[in-house]
Amino acid sequence: xxxxxxxxxxxxxxxxxxxxxxxxxxxxxxxxxxxxxxxxxxxxxxxxxxxxxxxxxxxxxxxxxxxxxxxxxxxxxxxxxxxxxxxxxxxxxxxxxxxxxxxxxxxxxxxxxxxxxxxxxxxxxxxxxxxxxxxxxxxxxxxxxxxxxxxxxxxxxxxxxxxxxxxxxxxxxxxxxxxxxxxxxxxxxxxxxxxxxxxxxxxxxxxxxxxxxxxxxxxxxxxxxxxxxxxxxxxxxxxxxxxxxxxxxxxxxxxxxxxxxxxxxxxxxxxxxxxxxxxxxxxxxxxxxxxxxxxxxxxxxxxxxxxxxxxxxxxxxxxxxxxxxxxxxxxxxxxxxxxxxxxxxxxxxxxxxxxxxxxxxxxxxxxxxxxxxxxxxxxxxxxxxxxxxxxxxxxxxxxxxxxxxxxxxxxxxxxxxxxxxxxxxxxxxxxxxxxxxxxxxxxxxxxxxxxxxxxxxxxxxxxxxxxxxxxxxxxxxxxxxxxxxxxxxxxxxxxx
Amino acid sequence: xxxxxxxxxxxxxxxxxxxxxxxxxxxxxxxxxxxxxxxxxxxxxxxxxxxxxxxxxxxxxxxxxxxxxxxxxxxxxxxxxxxxxxxxxxxxxxxxxxxxxxxxxxxxxxxxxxxxxxxxxxxxxxxxxxxxxxxxxxxxxxxxxxxxxxxxxxxxxxxxxxxxxxxxxxxxxxxxxxxxxxxxxxxxxxxxxxxxxxxxxxxxxxxxxxxxxxxxxxxxxxxxxxxxxxxxxxxxxxxxxxxxxxxxxxxxxxxxxxxxxxxxxxxxxxxxxxxxxxxxxxxxxxxxxxxxxxxxxxxxxxxxxxxxxxxxxxxxxxxxxxxxxxxxxxxxxxxxxxxxxxxxxxxxxxxxxxxxxxxxxxxxxxxxxxxxxxxxxxxxxxxxxxxxxxxxxxxxxxxxxxxxxxxxxxxxxxxxxxxxxxxxxxxxxxxxxxxxxxxxxxxxxxxxxxxxxxxxxxxxxxxxxxxxxxxxxxxxxxxxxxxxxxxxxxxxxxxx
Numbered sequence: 001x002x003x004x005x006x007x008x009x010x011x012x013x014x015x016x017x018x019x020x021x022x023x024x025x026x027x028x029x030x031x032x033x034x035x036x037x038x039x040x041x042x043x044x045x046x047x048x049x050x051x052x053x054x055x056x057x058x059x060x061x062x063x064x065x066x067x068x069x070x071x072x073x074x075x076x077x078x079x080x081x082x083x084x085x086x087x088x089x090x091x092x093x094x095x096x097x098x099x100x101x102x103x104x105x106x107x108x109x110x111x112x113x114x115x116x117x118x119x120x121x122x123x124x125x126x127x128x129x130x131x132x133x134x135x136x137x138x139x140x141x142x143x144x145x146x147x148x149x150x151x152x153x154x155x156x157x158x159x160x161x162x163x164x165x166x167x168x169x170x171x172x173x174x175x176x177x178x179x180x181x182x183x184x185x186x187x188x189x190x191x192x193x194x195x196x197x198x199x200x201x202x203x204x205x206x207x208x209x210x211x212x213x214x215x216x217x218x219x220x221x222x223x224x225x226x227x228x229x230x231x232x233x234x235x236x237x238x239x240x241x242x243x244x245x246x247x248x249x250x251x252x253x254x255x256x257x258x259x260x261x262x263x264x265x266x267x268x269x270x271x272x273x274x275x276x277x278x279x280x281x282x283x284x285x286x287x288x289x290x291x292x293x294x295x296x297x298x299x300x301x302x303x304x305x306x307x308x309x310x311x312x313x314x315x316x317x318x319x320x321x322x323x324x325x326x327x328x329x330x331x332x333x334x335x336x337x338x339x340x341x342x343x344x345x346x347x348x349x350x351x352x353x354x355x356x357x358x359x360x361x362x363x364x365x366x367x368x369x370x371x372x373x374x375x376x377x378x379x380x381x382x383x384x385x386x387x388x389x390x391x392x393x394x395x396x397x398x399x400x401x402x403x404x405x406x407x408x409x410x411x412x413x414x415x416x417x418x419x420x421x422x423x424x425x426x427x428x429x430x431x432x433x434x435x436x437x438x439x440x441x442x443x444x445x446x447x448x449x450x451x452x453x454x455x456x457x458x459x460x461x462x463x464x465x466x467x468x469x470x471x472x473x474x475x476x477x478x479x480x481x482x483x484x485x486x487x488x489x490x491x492x493x494x495x496x
Numbered sequence: 497x498x499x500x501x502x503x504x505x506x507x508x509x510x511x512x513x514x515x516x517x518x519x520x521x522x523x524x525x526x527x528x529x530x531x532x533x534x535x536x537x538x539x540x541x542x543x544x545x546x547x548x549x550x551x552x553x554x555x556x557x558x559x560x561x562x563x564x565x566x567x568x569x570x571x572x573x574x575x576x577x578x579x580x581x582x583x584x585x586x587x588x589x590x591x592x593x594x595x596x597x598x599x600x601x602x603x604x605x606x607x608x609x610x611x612x613x614x615x616x617x618x619x620x621x622x623x624x625x626x627x628x629x630x631x632x633x634x635x636x637x638x639x640x641x642x643x644x645x646x647x648x649x650x651x652x653x654x655x656x657x658x659x660x661x662x663x664x665x666x667x668x669x670x671x672x673x674x675x676x677x678x679x680x681x682x683x684x685x686x687x688x689x690x691x692x693x694x695x696x697x698x699x700x701x702x703x704x705x706x707x708x709x710x711x712x713x714x715x716x717x718x719x720x721x722x723x724x725x726x727x728x729x730x731x732x733x734x735x736x737x738x739x740x741x742x743x744x745x746x747x748x749x750x751x752x753x754x755x756x757x758x759x760x761x762x763x764x765x766x767x768x769x770x771x772x773x774x775x776x777x778x779x780x781x782x783x784x785x786x787x788x789x790x791x792x793x794x795x796x797x798x799x800x801x802x803x804x805x806x807x808x809x810x811x812x813x814x815x816x817x818x819x820x821x822x823x824x825x826x827x828x829x830x831x832x833x834x835x836x837x838x839x840x841x842x843x844x845x846x847x848x849x850x851x852x853x854x855x856x857x858x859x860x861x862x863x864x865x866x867x868x869x870x871x872x873x874x875x876x877x878x879x880x881x882x883x884x885x886x887x888x889x890x891x892x893x894x895x896x897x898x899x900x901x902x903x904x905x906x907x908x909x910x911x912x913x914x915x916x917x918x919x920x921x922x923x924x925x926x927x928x929x930x931x932x933x934x935x936x937x938x939x940x941x942x943x944x945x946x947x948x949x950x951x952x953x954x955x956x957x958x959x960x961x962x963x964x965x966x967x968x969x970x971x972x973x974x975x976x977x978x979x980x981x982x983x984x985x986x987x988x989x990x991x992x
Binding site: 064095096098099101102106109119120121122123124125127128130131135210211232453454457460461466469472473476 | 560591592594595597598602605615616617618619620621623624626627631706707728949950953956957962965968969972
């Protein structure tokens with residue numbers, strides 16, 4: 001079996017995964033800024049890391065998975081000037097910023113639950129770590145990489161780049177960045193356009209602000225992730241993940257802050273970036289009108305959707321692409337995923353019902369099959385290859401069910417364990433309920449209507465004196481706990 | 497209609513409810529310390545305040561409902577010395593305290609969801625408000641009500657009591673408290689046994705600690721609630737709730753801290769305390785072996801339970817008692833509640849199907865009935881009286897269904913609105929799914945079998961050349977999206 005290789009965004013190479021302190025693995029993933037409902041691009045990112053988390057645990061690592069909630073400091077336009085995204089909503093809706101935070105944190109958790117995305121080990125918030133952020137800024141200032149202007153503290157990228165590389169992750173060179181950056185508009189306190197805020201001085205118009213050694217203010221957006229990953233995972237940890245769009249400037253700034261505070265030149269071993277979603281080939285964005293919500297996707301209530309798809313279909317669809325590739329949403333692709341998932345679930349159902357002999361079939365190598373599954377995931381978590389492998393195995397299952405080949409009971413048991421392990425535990429597909437969510441409710445309603453209609457049909461049969469078939473319907477219903485009562489007014493029924 | 501009266505634990509009287517800043521109401525409820533799974537006593541407390549929250553919103557208030565999560569500072573034994581409850585679990589399990597916090601916060605949220613208890617508007621954490629707690633301690637010291645010893649800060653109850661009353665809420669007198677208090681053991685830094693910690697100096701053995709003007713440490717347990725209620729609801733707010741066991745010392749200390757920091761002598765208008773659960777007449781406690789979990793109650797997997805009860809049955813059972821009375825758990829009482837809830841749900845079902853005439857029945861006064869419902873809740877949220885009133889109304893519904901009396905359609909519509917309002921929105925009973933949890937799954941299985949049998953019946957009818965009825969079955973099934981395909985091998989069916 002090949003060992004686990006991970007494509008490291010920092011080196012741009014697939015690298016052998018070696019944990020710093022096995023069996024422990026520290027993994028940090030940038031979570032949502034909770035100022036609006038989660039969109040499907042977020043879901044894809046968190047789903048990708050959910051499968052990485054599941055697989056690492058599955059192969060025996062004890063993962064401390066930290067995924068933050070950004071509840072302060074993320075400004076409109078992702079810049080260093082202006083209004084806080086959450087503060088803006090609070091101002092417009094005339095509520096407390098923390099009410100905004102609570103509402104969208106709840107929504108985020110609800111959506112994660114629907115898609116069977118596991119909660120992280122720790123879900124820290126930016127507002128919950130103001131003291132730690134202040135301590136970190138002090139260290140960065142002491143180390144000479146930050147300066148104070150008018151109550152705000154900025155990170156000096158140029159100064160930092162004299163001692164450590166800057167731009168490695170995003171592949172940018174400092175001088176090129178300089179040439180591409182607009183001049184300071186004179187409004188800014190920054191000495192250099194490349195610099196970024198660690199602490200922002202805040203007047204009364206900012207609803208969220210705290211006392212600090214530099215006056216009343218709030219932390220810069222990039223800082224929380226450096227501080228919380230260090231607090232919970234240490235100065236050096238294994239994996240840092242997030243969406244591709246965070247690579248620059250957010251993750252680049254994180255690296256600079258981590259090194260700037262602790263002078264540890266290699267704070268994060270493996271960087272993993274998830275790719276984005278497109279819709280019919282175009283980037284998914286609210287402004288394009290193609291950024292549907294998870295709820296719209298499930299109910300089918302959106303002009304671009306022909307109908308709704310179950311959460312497990314969406315999950316399966318997303319895993320049919322590799323996390324690092326773009327993934328295109330279309331009705332055709334979703335319907336293909338639905339068909340594929342049905343096939344997979346049916347295969348497992350068939351497998352469960354199989355019974356085998358005592359003699360193993362030597363032409364079927366279950367171990368080789370298992371190894372193929374592991375190898376797929378060990379090759380940078382390649383879920384599409386894993387899924388293709390699992391589909392391949394269904395041929396064996398079907399051939400056994402059709403008695404074309406025969407397996408021993410032991411082989412069947414091993415095969416079932418592989419399917420449950422990889423489908424349920426690694427891919428996180430709830431295969432036994434994959435299609436029940438939407439249908440459940442309608443089927444229950446259907447049963448009631450169906451019974452109603454059958455009772456009517458029986459009445460008709462009785463009127464036509466077809467006692468035989470009328471009784472058959474009564475007997476069928478009675479088997480399902482439904483009793484028909486006949487009276488002068490007609491027939492009524494009740495559920496046992 | 498009588499206006500809303502609330503039994504104020506502070507005055508020990510029912511008082512007319514007057515909001516400070518209508519239509520806004522600020523309500524703070526002490527939430528869980530997240531170091532173990534939620535027990536049913538907690539569920540009852542949060543359910544009581546859920547109904548209070550729902551009712552206040554129902555009658556038109558805009559409630560900002562703050563319920564905290566205690567994730568630091570609550571020490572084993574509820575004292576001022578020793579180990580943090582969460583820190584202890586973290587030490588024993590060799591994990592981060594925040595991993596303990598995350599695990600039991602998730603559990604708490606899951607349980608709240610199961611019992612249909614709404615999330616609060618803001619759910620702040622103690623660790624998220626260290627800076628605010630430090631600021632508050634500074635103010636209390638400045639006001640002369642706290643002192644520093646060896647890096648810890650204590651609240652001076654005696655000094656405070658010279659300026660403001662202490663013990664009003666719990667009805668304790670300072671001198672009696674003194675006589676009943678054990679002497680200081682010489683280990684403590686307190687000047688007086690009545691004093692309590694605002695900030696505790698902490699050595700390396702404490703996993704959770706922060707820098708402060710008094711050295712490294714952590715906040716005292718009582719402080720967070722004062723600080724977070726003030727931050728989100730203001731120096732004076734309307735309602736403070738919690739379990740009866742928190743009245744002393746926790747809530748007494750909160751009042752002292754609020755006044756000590758802000759010198760506002762009347763910080764909280766109405767104090768509401770929920771009473772406890774007993775089991776077969778004995779106090780529910782883990783040590784008694786009668787402290788079953790919500791899960792055990794639902795599954796029936798506990799030696800004291802004859803069988804499981806649905807979450808809505810448990811919710812209904814709890815609301816059959818007044819929040820301020822003790823409530824005794826027994827199989828008999830739960831089964832009575834289940835029967836009652838079934839009766840109520842069936843009543844609503846009957847009501848939905850009723851159709852009425854044009855002439856109102858003058859002997860049935862729907863407005864008087866509605867007023868009785870409001871009056872029950874306006875009398876200190878008296879849910880048992882409300883439920884009795886709703887049961888009373890079912891007599892009218894049944895009499896109408898049995899054609900003993902007649903109602904106009906308008907009267908029926910009004911009645912239905914009252915039931916939906918009070919059962920669904922005020923009591924929070926999901927009446928339409930109250931009993932579906934278990935049945936749902938079996939019904940779905942049933943439908944599949946039912947369809948299977950109908951397809952067989954149709955085949956038989958066809959064999960008997962009864963084309964007419966065979967077609968009827970095909971048409972009925974087709975209406976429910978089920979297609980029958982005939983082939984040489986027989987008939988198969990598929991769901992659209």
